[in-house]
Amino acid sequence: MNEKERESKRLFLKSILYGSLTALSAAILYPIFKFLKPPQQTEVEVSSIKAANVNDLEKDSGIIVRFGNKPAILIRNANGDFKAFSATCTHLDCTVQYRKDKGIIWCACHNGQYDLNGRNIGGPPPRPLEEFRVVIKGEEIFISKNV
Amino acid sequence: MKNYIQNLYKWIDERVQLQSLVEFMGKKYVPVHRHSIWYYFGGVSLFLFIIQVVTGILLLMYYKGSEDLAFESIHFIMSKVEFGWLIRSIHSWSANLFILAAMIHMFSVFFGKAYRKPREVTWLTGMLMFFMALAFGFSGYLLPWNELAFFATKVGTDIAGDIPIIGKTILEFLRGGEDVTGATLSRFFGFHVAIFPGIFTVLLTIHLLLVQRQGMSEPLFIEDEEKYEKKKMSFFPNFLLRDLLLWLIVLNILAILAVFFPWELGTKADPFAPAPAGIKPEWYFLFMFQTLKYIPANIWFIEGEIFGIVLFGIAGILWTLVPFWDRKSFRGERNRFINYVGIFVVIYIILLTTLGWLT
Structure with a gap:
């Protein structure tokens, strides 16, 4: 075997070695990365819920209700009208609350402020709260996503 | 007793050359x-x-x-x-x-x-x-x-x-x-x-x-x-x-x-309760938390929070890599600029942490 053949043989063995090492790492790492990625939970998409009864809320107050697996806020203003929004602050994901003393929706985490139409009026939130549709059937209040 | 300890030391020393470690220390x-x-x-x-x-x-x-x-x-x-x-x-x-x-x-x-x-x-x-x-x-x-x-x-x-x-x-x-x-x-x-x-x-x-x-x-x-x-x-x-x-x-x-x-x-945590008033992170995150409060919702065309995060990210990377950009200290010369950077960072952290604590 001359030098040239030896060289080519060495190159061949090298590529097999590095090729298998790459394949081995990929075979180990791929399942790990896939394992770490949480599986998509197929939950029933909630589009409408019964939030409360009309008598549950006094005028000028608000409550947090479950909308699927996310919180929503249902507010009854001083006139007795109902409004509902997603209760997830658009800033950093905290849950907002109704501030009776200021008549606003407020996030305690970074002092984010929204008016009673869900518009961001102060503090760091970059977007308004997503508004939900409120339907009152008799005594019951239903809220649903605006389509 | 002393003898036992000496014997034990000798026993270990014979096997792992403990003496050289003691000499090094x-x-x-x-x-x-x-x-x-x-x-x-x-x-x-x-x-x-x-x-x-x-x-x-x-x-x-x-x-x-x-x-x-x-x-x-x-x-x-x-x-x-x-x-x-x-x-x-x-x-x-x-x-x-x-x-x-x-x-x-x-x-x-x-x-x-x-x-x-x-x-x-x-x-x-x-x-x-x-x-x-x-x-x-x-x-x-x-x-x-x-x-x-x-x-x-x-x-x-x-x-x-x-x-x-x-x-x-x-x-x-x-x-x-x-x-x-x-x-x-x-x-x-x-x-x-x-x-x-x-x-x-x-x-x-x-x-x-x-x-x-x-x-x-x-x-x-x-x-x-x-x-x-x-x-x-x-x-x-x-x-x-x-x-x-x-x-x-x-x-x-x-x-x-x-x-x-x-x-x-x-x-206990309740995922369906509003964030409690007066919520604060641990003190060592407070200066960043407080900064996020002051950054407006939008700066130019990007959201304020992203701006803040990118800014802190860059600052952290620069701080970590200081041995590689401080060429003066590398050559053994004095570098006052580094002191100013350090003093600024210390004052910033103390000031914002205090503000976060008080408000």
């Missing part, structure tokens, strides 16, 4: 000058880390890492287990003192330019350990599954989710899904007690080996000073004994804090 010296006191903070950090490992392992005997049981198990530790309140309180206090000691250590190294050649890798491993310490704090904070921790985790992981391009993947990786749930708790528990300690131990080993190998750095400005004559103290036993004395003092401070200011448990 005897030859290691610590410089003595008017800033020597700062050398002790690395040792204090190490001591507090050891306390974290010991108390952490003890807590593991009773802690249950699930959404339904986490809060209750800590309540059980604090009310039923003998000295449970003490162990948990020490773990929490020591975590905070650990970060404080590591911070002081980091700034003293920064101002002394001890990161300059040949100690770049020591600085890098130190900085990585510092970030890990923050990660330890952040992950450990959620484990009691109380209200404050729940929202702190929501905010913290949401910030990670704002990182351009890879944010969403990181957010899901951290939370174990889209929202902060029991899945997040399981993951944080795994990070806190297995993954982080594993990585930290490797970094710490490298860090300590380098310190032993290269010895302590002397600040440039001291070397320049006129009339400065080099004094030194042997590491073993002189410096080590001083170290141990300080550790004893720190242990006492820790005991006083843990006993007279026991760490509270708060109320």
